[in-house]
Amino acid sequence: xxxxxxxxxxxxxxxxxxxxxxxxxxxxxxxxxxxxxxxxxxxxxxxxxxxxxxxxxxxxxxxxxxxxxxxxxxxxxxxxxxxxxxxxxxxxxxxxxxxxxxxxxxxxxxxxxxxxxxxxxxxxxxxxxxxxxxxxxxxxxxxxxxxxxxxxxxxxxxxxx
Amino acid sequence: xxxxxxxxxxxxxxxxxxxxxxxxxxxxxxxxxxxxxxxxxxxxxxxxxxxxxxxxxxxxxxxxxxxxxxxxxxxxxxxxxxxxxxxxxxxxxxxxxxxxxxxxxxxxxxxxxxxxxxxxxxxxxxxxxxxxxxxxxxxxxxxxxxxxxxxxxxxxxxxxx
Amino acid sequence: xxxxxxxxxxxxxxxxxxxxxxxxxxxxxxxxxxxxxxxxxxxxxxxxxxxxxxxxxxxxxxxxxxxxxxxxxxxxxxxxxxxxxxxxxxxxxxxxxxxxxxxxxxxxxxxxxxxxxxxxxxxxxxxxxxxxxxxxxxxxxxxxxxxxxxxxxxxxxxxxx
Numbered sequence: 001x002x003x004x005x006x007x008x009x010x011x012x013x014x015x016x017x018x019x020x021x022x023x024x025x026x027x028x029x030x031x032x033x034x035x036x037x038x039x040x041x042x043x044x045x046x047x048x049x050x051x052x053x054x055x056x057x058x059x060x061x062x063x064x065x066x067x068x069x070x071x072x073x074x075x076x077x078x079x080x081x082x083x084x085x086x087x088x089x090x091x092x093x094x095x096x097x098x099x100x101x102x103x104x105x106x107x108x109x110x111x112x113x114x115x116x117x118x119x120x121x122x123x124x125x126x127x128x129x130x131x132x133x134x135x136x137x138x139x140x141x142x143x144x145x146x147x148x149x150x151x152x153x154x155x156x157x158x159x160x161x
Numbered sequence: 162x163x164x165x166x167x168x169x170x171x172x173x174x175x176x177x178x179x180x181x182x183x184x185x186x187x188x189x190x191x192x193x194x195x196x197x198x199x200x201x202x203x204x205x206x207x208x209x210x211x212x213x214x215x216x217x218x219x220x221x222x223x224x225x226x227x228x229x230x231x232x233x234x235x236x237x238x239x240x241x242x243x244x245x246x247x248x249x250x251x252x253x254x255x256x257x258x259x260x261x262x263x264x265x266x267x268x269x270x271x272x273x274x275x276x277x278x279x280x281x282x283x284x285x286x287x288x289x290x291x292x293x294x295x296x297x298x299x300x301x302x303x304x305x306x307x308x309x310x311x312x313x314x315x316x317x318x319x320x321x322x
Numbered sequence: 323x324x325x326x327x328x329x330x331x332x333x334x335x336x337x338x339x340x341x342x343x344x345x346x347x348x349x350x351x352x353x354x355x356x357x358x359x360x361x362x363x364x365x366x367x368x369x370x371x372x373x374x375x376x377x378x379x380x381x382x383x384x385x386x387x388x389x390x391x392x393x394x395x396x397x398x399x400x401x402x403x404x405x406x407x408x409x410x411x412x413x414x415x416x417x418x419x420x421x422x423x424x425x426x427x428x429x430x431x432x433x434x435x436x437x438x439x440x441x442x443x444x445x446x447x448x449x450x451x452x453x454x455x456x457x458x459x460x461x462x463x464x465x466x467x468x469x470x471x472x473x474x475x476x477x478x479x480x481x482x483x
Contacts, residue, residue, distance in 0.1 A: 001162045001164070001323045003323070003358060003359075003468065003469055005358040005430065005432070036164060036166040036304070037164075037304075038201060038304055038306075040360060040428055040430070042428065042429060042430050042437070044437070044438060044439030044442060045439050045441075045442070046374065046375050046376045046439065046441055046442055051260040051263070052207065052259070052260070052264050052265075053207050053256055053259065053260050054207045054245075054256050057245050059243075059244035059245040060245050060253070060256055062244060063243045063244055063245050063253050063256070063257075064256070064257060064260065066242075066243075067233060067242075067243075067253075067257045068257075070242075071232060071233070071261075071393060072389060072393070081388075081389075081392075082381075082385045082388075082389075083381035083384060083385050084376075084379050084381040084382050084385050092382070092385050092389075093389075095375055095376050095382055095385070095386070096385075096386060096389045096390075098374070098375065099373040099374070099375050099386065099423055099445070100261055100393075100422050100423060101260055101261065101263075102263060102373070102423075102424060103374050103442075104374075104427065104428050104429075105265065106201055106203065106265050106267060106428060107203060107265075108166065108201070108203050108302040108304055110166070110302065115203070115205070115302045116205060117205030117206050117207065117300070119206075119207055120205060120206070120207055120264075123260070139439070141430040141432065141437045143358070143359075143360055143430055145306075145360075145467075146164065147164050162323045162325070197325060197327040197465070198325075198465075199362060199465055199467075212421040212424070213368065213420070213421070213425050213426075214368050214417055214420065214421050215368045215406075215417050218406050220404075220405035220406040221406050221414070221417055223405060224404045224405050224406050224414050224417070224418075225417070225418060225421065227403075227404075228394060228403075228404075228414075228415075228418045229418075231403075232393060232394070232422075261422050262421055262422065262424075263424060266426065267362055267364065267426050267428060268364060268426075269327065269362070269364050269463040269465055271327070271463065276364070276366070276463045277366060278366030278367050278368065278461070280367075280368055281366060281367070281368055281425075284421070306467075307325065308325050
């Protein structure tokens with residue numbers, strides 16, 4: 001059993017939905033050591049979220065942002081939708097979206113690589129203008145756990161170390 | 162510490178919400194070996210999702226599908242809700258639902274069984290007609306990690322191996 | 323590698339969104355033993371949810387409840403929104419919210435403490451009147467896994483035990 005923990009930093013330039021698969025895998029060369037395992041990512045912000053989604057068409061990223069804006073609208077008509085509004089009209093909607101999508105993902109590691117589907121990529125969402133553009137970065141805590149060689153293992157066979 | 166990884170395949174016959182607790186547990190007889198641990202399931206598709214929900218009344222499954230359809234509607238009125246629409250009217254809504262519900266669940270293992278509440282079951286959602294019915298199956302990556310006998314352990318007591 | 327499993331009980335007085343960071347950390351003094359690791363919480367109910375959200379302003383908790391009520395409305399106008407309605411008007415919406423927000427969170431442990439962002443706290447949501455107020459408590463299964471001293475480790479360095 002091996003465990004590896006590392007803090008990663010994302011530096012978004014604006015609000016939006018980002019495909020971060022390559023950023024994550026290039027920041028975690030240690031992935032290659034794991035024959036089987038799990039990668040857990042946790043973003044330490046309440047106006048961001050992590051998810052898996054379609055990795056090929058950038059329209060999906062724009063559609064994700066728009067869809068979440070429709071599901072959790074800003075209070076453009078001043079209807080008093082939110083009490084918490086000191087940090088911008090998008091702040092409380094950002095918190096709601098963050099809880100809906102979630103701030104953590106757990107991805108299997110298979111033979112030294114992320115065990116993603118063909119069209120599956122890691123997404124990071126930055127929902128708040130103030131917290132993204134003015135206050136900067138998104139810190140991610142990455143945990144890698146699993147089995148290294150030289151431990152003998154057989155995928156699909158039970159083993160214990 | 163023991164680790165077990167296995168790929169499971171679900172073969173849905175149509176779009177919808179499925180209760181998969183029995184399918185999962187019967188596909189993973191290795192569960193019985195774990196005194197304490199975690200099961201992580203990850204579905205390798207972007208138009209599916211995994212969740213826990215009420216296991217008794219099949220109406221809940223139909224209501225879940227309908228509710229998600231209301232929250233993430235298809236573009237029936239041609240309002241231009243989505244840019245990404247080449248693979249069917251339900252494709253982009255499927256991606257949104259997938260990110261909202263999530264593609265991974267982590268369930269505790271207690272005394273060789275899933276530590277679910279009495280009325281709690283594992284759900285799998287297939288949101289896209291094209292990807293479900295035409296292109297087939299849903300691959301799940303299952304990871305079981307935890308503690309086997311002969312390691313001595315006491316639940317609610319700290320131990321290290 | 324060390325593993326610790328414990329059942330915690332929350333006793334809400336009413337429906338709503340609760341900040342439970344202090345309850346969880348004071349119920350799990352074992353956290354302090356872990357240099358690096360993960361805490362997984364799983365709530366064994368289908369009308370509850372767990373999440374991370376903003377920990378400072380109690381308005382966020384009220385806004386979260388209201389926002390989720392708008393996203394998954396009760397059937398006040400008798401439009402037949404839900405088939406499953408025997409346990410109260412808020413029961414099926416509670417199940418939908420539970421799947422949207424999720425019943426499990428995984429939080430990194432860094433140097434004996436939860437690796438949360440400055441403004442990040444653990445939230446528990448109780449969505450159903452009947453299941454919360456009449457039928458009582460919310461059982462949480464907590465799993466702590468990670469690395470204890472005396473194992474030598476270096477954060478940001480790979481190690482195996």
